[in-house]
Amino acid sequence: MSCKNSRRRNAGLSNMIGSTIRSMIGSMSESIGALSGSSKIGLALFVLFLIVAVFAGAVAPYDPWLRFSPFMPPGFAHPLGTNDLGNDILSELIFGTRVSLIVGFGAAFMATIIGSVVGLLSGYFRGLADELLMGLTDVFLMIPQIPLIIVLAAFLRPSFWMTALLMGCLWWTSTARVVRSRTLQVREMSYVESATSLGFSHAHIIFTDVLPNVLHVIMPKFLLAIASALIAEASISFLGLGDPTMKSWGMMINFAFTRGGFINGYWWWYLPPGLCITLFVLSVVLMGSSLEDREEESRVAQ
Amino acid sequence: MIPLTTPAVPADSAILAALAIPAVSDIPAAPAGPEIRKKIQKTKILQLSGLSVQFETSLGRVQAADNVSFEIFENETLALVGETGCGKSVVASAIMQLLPKNAKSKGNIEFGGRNLLDLGEEEMAGVRGAEIAIIFQNPSLSLNPVVTIGDQIAEMLQVHGKAGRSQSIEKAAGVLQRLGLGERSLLKMYPFQFSGGMNQRVMIASALMLSPRIIIADEPTKGLDSATAAGTVQEMKKMKDLSGASLLLITHDPALVESIADRVAVMYCGEVLEIGPCRDVFQKPLHPYTKALLDCLPERGLHPIPGASPSMTNPPQGCKFHPRCPMRCTKCSQSPLMKRMKRTEWMTQVELVERVERTTQAEREERTTQVEWVERATQVECVERMKTVDLGTPSGERWVKCWLY
Amino acid sequence: MLAVLKAENVSKVRESGIFRKTRREIFQNITLELEEGKTVGLMGDSGSGKTTVARIMAGLEKPSAGRVLFQGRDIDSLHGKEFWDYKRSVQMVFQDPEGSLNPRKSIERSINEVLGLLRVPKREWQERTLDILHTVGLSEELLCRYPGQVSGGQNQRIALARVLLLEPRVMILDEPTSALDVSVQAHVLSLLRELQKKLGLGYLLVSHQPEVMRNMAHEVFVLKNGCLVESG
Ligand SMILES: Nc1ncnc2c1ncn2[C@@H]1O[C@H](COP(=O)(O)OP(=O)(O)O)[C@@H](O)[C@H]1O
Ligand code: SF4
Ligand SMILES: [Mg+2]
Numbered sequence: 001m002s003c004k005n006s007r008r009r010n011a012g013l014s015n016m017i018g019s020t021i022r023s024m025i026g027s028m029s030e031s032i033g034a035l036s037g038s039s040k041i042g043l044a045l046f047v048l049f050l051i052v053a054v055f056a057g058a059v060a061p062y063d064p065w066l067r068f069s070p071f072m073p074p075g076f077a078h079p080l081g082t083n084d085l086g087n088d089i090l091s092e093l094i095f096g097t098r099v100s101l102i103v104g105f106g107a108a109f110m111a112t113i114i115g116s117v118v119g120l121l122s123g124y125f126r127g128l129a130d131e132l133l134m135g136l137t138d139v140f141l142m143i144p145q146i147p148l149i150i151v152l153a154a155f156l157r158p159s160f161w162m163t164a165l166l167m168g169c170l171w172w173t174s175t176a177r178v179v180r181s182r183t184l185q186v187r188e189m190s191y192v193e194s195a196t197s198l199g200f201s202h203a204h205i206i207f208t209d210v211l212p213n214v215l216h217v218i219m220p221k222f223l224l225a226i227a228s229a230l231i232a233e234a235s236i237s238f239l240g241l242g243d244p245t246m247k248s249w250g251m252m253i254n255f256a257f258t259r260g261g262f263i264n265g266y267w268w269w270y271l272p273p274g275l276c277i278t279l280f281v282l283s284v285v286l287m288g289s290s291l292e293d294r295e296e297e298s299r300v301a302q
Numbered sequence: 303m304i305p306l307t308t309p310a311v312p313a314d315s316a317i318l319a320a321l322a323i324p325a326v327s328d329i330p331a332a333p334a335g336p337e338i339r340k341k342i343q344k345t346k347i348l349q350l351s352g353l354s355v356q357f358e359t360s361l362g363r364v365q366a367a368d369n370v371s372f373e374i375f376e377n378e379t380l381a382l383v384g385e386t387g388c389g390k391s392v393v394a395s396a397i398m399q400l401l402p403k404n405a406k407s408k409g410n411i412e413f414g415g416r417n418l419l420d421l422g423e424e425e426m427a428g429v430r431g432a433e434i435a436i437i438f439q440n441p442s443l444s445l446n447p448v449v450t451i452g453d454q455i456a457e458m459l460q461v462h463g464k465a466g467r468s469q470s471i472e473k474a475a476g477v478l479q480r481l482g483l484g485e486r487s488l489l490k491m492y493p494f495q496f497s498g499g500m501n502q503r504v505m506i507a508s509a510l511m512l513s514p515r516i517i518i519a520d521e522p523t524k525g526l527d528s529a530t531a532a533g534t535v536q537e538m539k540k541m542k543d544l545s546g547a548s549l550l551l552i553t554h555d556p557a558l559v560e561s562i563a564d565r566v567a568v569m570y571c572g573e574v575l576e577i578g579p580c581r582d583v584f585q586k587p588l589h590p591y592t593k594a595l596l597d598c599l600p601e602r603g604l605h606p607i608p609g610a611s612p613s614m615t616n617p618p619q620g621c622k623f624h625p626r627c628p629m630r631c632t633k634c635s636q637s638p639l640m641k642r643m644k645r646t647e648w649m650t651q652v653e654l655v656e657r658v659e660r661t662t663q664a665e666r667e668e669r670t671t672q673v674e675w676v677e678r679a680t681q682v683e684c685v686e687r688m689k690t691v692d693l694g695t696p697s698g699e700r701w702v703k704c705w706l707y
Numbered sequence: 708m709l710a711v712l713k714a715e716n717v718s719k720v721r722e723s724g725i726f727r728k729t730r731r732e733i734f735q736n737i738t739l740e741l742e743e744g745k746t747v748g749l750m751g752d753s754g755s756g757k758t759t760v761a762r763i764m765a766g767l768e769k770p771s772a773g774r775v776l777f778q779g780r781d782i783d784s785l786h787g788k789e790f791w792d793y794k795r796s797v798q799m800v801f802q803d804p805e806g807s808l809n810p811r812k813s814i815e816r817s818i819n820e821v822l823g824l825l826r827v828p829k830r831e832w833q834e835r836t837l838d839i840l841h842t843v844g845l846s847e848e849l850l851c852r853y854p855g856q857v858s859g860g861q862n863q864r865i866a867l868a869r870v871l872l873l874e875p876r877v878m879i880l881d882e883p884t885s886a887l888d889v890s891v892q893a894h895v896l897s898l899l900r901e902l903q904k905k906l907g908l909g910y911l912l913v914s915h916q917p918e919v920m921r922n923m924a925h926e927v928f929v930l931k932n933g934c935l936v937e938s939g
Pocket of ligand 3: 390
């Protein structure tokens, strides 16, 4: 046949997931292509942070735990100076990027997966499943989230993995709602009906017909979840409830605060992590909202 | 406003004059005999000549309108028919100067002694709505959901600075009443409280507010079920009779045209292929495409046109219909010219076309390849068999763009 | 002759609102029979329940009362192979041409997944695909495209091709051409007529155009005020 690059696919589950991932990548690159001016800046920033996080070891001038003389202002050897223990702040910041991003991504990933599954199932099956799952969602929505995380963090003294997991488990509700409402629309499309009447299984329909057409509402939600997880992690760390063995951006501010950085006006200590948090959140929000706008537009166009 | 009937009436009474069945004595009654009717039809109010519109797209250049020429006379309904994507809406947008930025247009759109293509944005704003109004396809998308019906219709007058708010609402009520929505409480309602057909009338009413000389209706029945569509057609007719404006009706459905239009222009792939009085075109389509399109109608046997619509980015050379045309000959790889048909000419040619039709009908049913079909339908053979038949008096000029003629 | 598919005294009531308070009877006691090689037309105003009748007969919706029989047996009582047999034999074609194919699957994938469903060995896929495309009069160059890149009529023919792979015996056509241009409508309807001649399919054709019915249907019913009226 004339399609050279098309792969034959059968109905096996592994293939379904494979093709879903493919279309996920497809929708991601499609999304990037559609980004506009300000959101391109967002994307550039985002990629920069990603590179820094992944190659922290190569980018950072020193080991973040290495000690030099303390309270050095920015200079040639230490572009952002050193802190009270004499750690190089630029290196701390670079390794902190990795920690913060892992928490952000981890939490967002959890939230997106749980939210998508709940949303897809309740939207697709409707009826009792829908009522139960949406009831559950409402319960989770009523939980005051940040206070709960703080309380749990205080009691459990969790590692930063736990924090990520915890946030993920609490933050899926809005994703679930959005996915559900989109799923409700998609399942009314005649291609879903026709797949049903042709005799395809529910799994096949959910993975190949519904999910790919819901992905574009999941993506912006995922991005925005990263941003809010990052902020929450920073808040918790700032309150001193974070994982002290992992220096995230929030933890750096916390250290600066508790060890006199603010009082003594060592701006090079607390300003950079604050700036990083702001810039990263900005980059994510820029991308996410432009994706949401586009989704809105395409819906109006329909 | 309407120079024909009311030489100098202030704006507000012009609307009444346009809508009223003559209450004022100096307005002549609706055109009486065929004599007057003919005279009215002879007044050209809009003339398109050689209008071409190109779009630059990522897939290449789209020639959405190619050398389109037609005119609209005073007080007539001209239908523009063609398949989806053939460029009908583009022509409408070109007249209104509402083309998107990636469009390039050339040619002439003469209206009131000016070429609309040369007008600036400000001058054009004075023409839109006031002199040429357009009714878009989907009433529920074109109406503002949070503004009351009354305000929405009245807005037309206020925007053009013709009247104050209360005055214009008064007028809106009047116009709606003419269209059969007399109750005043309706003015305070919102579009979502109306049915599709009622919203359509609201659209019509706001088009009528400024008593334009031309009303363009772009697919007014698309997406409506048959009952509502029939109702809309009636509204359109009523609207035209009430306002004395000319109507340019754009549609993909030939069946709709038959019941309302005076003249019809058939469009294919950006070109107008045939123009003529509606009755004549439907009874005796001259252009092979017109014939084929009409044969698609269920009441004429649902005969599909062989082949598929050409792509707009890469249309066929020469006559754009030739890959699908049952009557093509060697000349058809060159572009035919639009030819004005004299009555005697088109009587004999009709015979020719009919003749070709008869000999090939059987084969068409068997779905043989078109190539063989064309061989047998050579012009020479058909011309031999030509006979003169009387078709009655043709009711107007006929133009055809085809090598057969 | 035993009808392939029969709706027997079927009624439908829709309940809406909180606590399912508002009940609206859409139609009552409708009996319709579909046979192979015959077209039954169903007409009615918009909102009269034509689509609901079609969906009930296709098994996509349950009637409030009455039953649907497949070869004389209630479809609710069918299991295993018999049920699959019913599923296969009764197929539905939907109204909107743009919506009847998943916009994110290439045409080829849309067709292949049906072949996968039927457990056709992979080496026969190509042949079967070309075959079915030929049947519906499409060229194979469409295979790499996505539904948004082909026209409405082509979309509808691809939807038809997918359904035909299952070798159904009756097809339920819910306004298959009302969203299409007249020229495309002529294409699709004459294709349907041809397929009926060739494969002996039975149709339930839902449409609101009397002219279409005159051309296509052997028997026409009109749904009026919730009752079925025969009209020649
Ligand atoms: N903004 C645009 N950019 C590029 N191409 C366009 C644009 N608008 C219309 N076209 C193309 O012009 C042609 C005619 O379109 P249109 O006038 O909308 O058709 P119709 O109204 O007859 O259905 C189509 O091929 C369409 O793809
Ligand atoms: S010019 Fe030739 S190909 Fe074109 S319509 Fe006329 S006969 Fe057919
Ligand atoms: Mg259009």
